[in-house]
Amino acid sequence: MRPTDTRNPEYFHKVVDCQYACPAHTPVPEYIRLIARQRYTEAYLVNWESNVFPGILGRTCDRPCEPACRRGRVEPEPVAICRLKRVAADNKGDISPWLPDIPATKNGKRIALIGAGPAALTVARDLMPLGYTIHLYDENPKAGGFMRSQIPSFRLPESVLDEEVDRILDMGVDALLSQRVESLRSLLEKDYDAVFVGTGAPRGRDLDLPGREQAGANVHIGINWLANVAFEHTAKIGKRVVVLGGGNTAMDCCRTARRLGGEEVTITVRSSYEAMKASPWEKEDAQREGIPFLPDHTPLEFVIEEGRLVGMRFDRVESVYDENGKRSLVSTGEEPVFVAADDVLVAVGQEVAFPWIEDDCGIEFDRWNQPVVDKATFQSTNERVFFGGDAAFGPENVITAVAHGHQAAVSIDLFLTGRDMLADRPAPGTHLFSTKMGIHEWSYDSAVTPDERFDVPHLDNATALKDRKAEVELGFDTEIGFAEAQRCLNCDVQTVFFDSKCIECDSCVDICPTNCITFTDNGDEDDLRKRLMAPADDRNQALYVSDSLAQTGRVMVKDENVCLHCGLCAERCPTAAWDMQQYMYSVTKAAPIIKIDATAIGLPSVAARAAKA
């Protein structure tokens, strides 16, 4: 293999599995270390700069980082990254001194954002410091989008949501709430310099089954029903409730129903329990509240008696997978199952809907009715109109919407200042610096704690089910927060190898607890992977290969897969051929977000560098 080019910013970025997996590339190990040092404000700021909604995401994120966490490859459970984020948010101090200054004199450019969800709010936050005038339209009386209408208060308290949404509105965004945009054409005629569409995926799917019409008002579309609950248009539901669907919306529906008078609430899903789309922890939370799951049940009909919905009938099915992994549901041939219900909540998916975009607005749609949007710039076929969040490429999650928002904001700024959105796009910020403090001493806690993942405390069911707004997950206190933070392996502290210094004494090979390092004759990747100290079959994890070494002509090969980043290779190296160097990777933003030169008050790393940039 050719020597690894560690100057490629993506190489070390990929080693930080959690950050790499995060759509917004939040520097996870950096803020976890700050939490361990009880520097919650700084930990919050590192998050806020990157993902805009740390308090919200610390409760509701889909957590793509956690399955990626390296810790999950050396023991069963990853670091509780999401819950640590909440520790930072819950314990932070006053962050106002760090917030960016908003120019009093505007730059004369006006931007309309349609839909006040996470994507548009991110665009607003990133562009306000540059002096843009921003009009934020939303049909609801309060901003927040689906974070407000679809995530129940028992998972996300209104105060947390308000704080982080208002922080952006308070930058001077013109929030045009309770104003549904009915026509893109008329909006474009208002001479906005750019328009950002962040309207999400607002159309919940219905189920056209026999009896649907007669069942009428007792069948509710899940996301609409949740919004009605959130905005307090709905306060009650029948005693017996059937929820159709196996995703997170279904989990929110059933748990909300339990709080609104539903006594026998049942989840029915066509797939197997394992294949359900809901996050594992959301399934657990629903089950903890005594909600039974009926997997492998395909709805057949709404059962109507005397003109009234009395329940649903289901066919028992089995999931059968063909050789391509494609699933089909095959009836078991058993008698249909009847489940009694006063109300049915349909949570079987949602999709984008643009009835308000006229054909002559210059916006092309593909055959799935998705707008044609550039994946890098988020620009549509109308150069003035940008898309982001679920509206751009279909339903995802909050953190993806934030990631889109950052990139759309960069594009809009480049576009409105006459620069090329690709050629002039700034590269991500990267920085690699030694953590060496002295002989065998590092500026991070290199020792690897053997603690297993800590459980988070929950409100007891009796109290929780009485109050729709009572938060169920109570979060880690600062002590457990510290202990959980110490489980982080600091994967952003890279093992950097300098082949010219190596004397091939094998000390790093001998000490490495997970046998990551091998000195051997070079070969191609397939060959090398077979000749290492320990199995190296995960090809998603890179091999770090050095140049030929002076004494024997062999190469150093390090399998990044289960490296504990414990620093022992560097401690046992007599010539400092290994060094533990922290790698910072910061996604390009339209403007510096953290205001002051934070290094002056000891605020490290990302926030500081972003402020300096």
Next chain:
Amino acid sequence: MSYIKPQFRHPQLPANERGFTRTAYEGLISTLCAGCGHDSISAAIIQACWELSLEPHRIAKVSGIGCSSKSPTYFLNKSHGFNSVHGRMPSVATGAYAANHELTYIGVSGDGDSASIGMGQFAHVVRRNINMLYMVENNGCYGLTKGQDSATADEGSKSRTGQINPFENIDLVGVALEIGATFVARSFSGDKQQLVPLIKAAIAHRGFALIDVISPCVTFNNHHGSTKSYDYTREHVQAGNIVDFVPSETEITANYEEGASHNVALHDGSRLNLVKTTTDYDPGDRRNAIAALQDSRANNQILTGLIYIDPEEPDFHQMMKIANTPLNKIEMSTLCPGTSTLTDINQSLK
């Protein structure tokens, strides 16, 4: 500085025949200098014991004093151990072996411990053919006392302070060959491909097995002018042969050219497949081995590999006709039959 090794290991570590991963053979984290050759030797011992599927609790580690003799703390943490007086490890090993010949004995010593203060002990443990692996972790200097030249430092070698060593060196390989050792090898801490099979062969060999391992001292003897540094050793190594250790139950599958390899059957049924490299001699012939060693030395080279082996020579236990049952398994009444038996013996001698 880290003083505890993380608990986590590679999740797919292979297990040996006894179901153990290498972890079962590890020791505490080393406190030797970073880059010390001794740590590589410890790792080679761990690897060899794992590959041989030895039971850690059936191994006894014995050592004397010195950097080398500290190292048994850093491997085989679940084995027996005795850290003895300077240079006196051979006496302890002899006693232990006499009392219980069923354990595997691994002696770890250094150039000071064996070639200076323990020279007399070394000579006699060789002659007595104690069944043990005797590792000399040879760095040519006294690392614990700031790196003075040891008795194995080559004549003309320069110390770190710039002094040229005026004295002739003691080559323990040569001494061992001269006084009847039955397994003599030399290796280099930086070459585990050679060292691990040699350790396995030495453990399988019934009798005294010396491996003199050049083990550079990175702190005091790894500079230009030293003849025990990493780069000097790598430049001057002359591998006499490549040893392939074949356990007793395995068929020889490696296919070497006719005449290029030489098989040695060991007492426990395992075999050594010796592939000749640069020197063409039979490691079963002591005079040839001595000549090869001298030739190599004359050419300023360091002869490594298995230099001499005699798998047939009876070991100490057989020579002394010691009871086959280890002392700890003999009933007290048999071991110590009492006053009347003693009186009977005394009477019979009158």
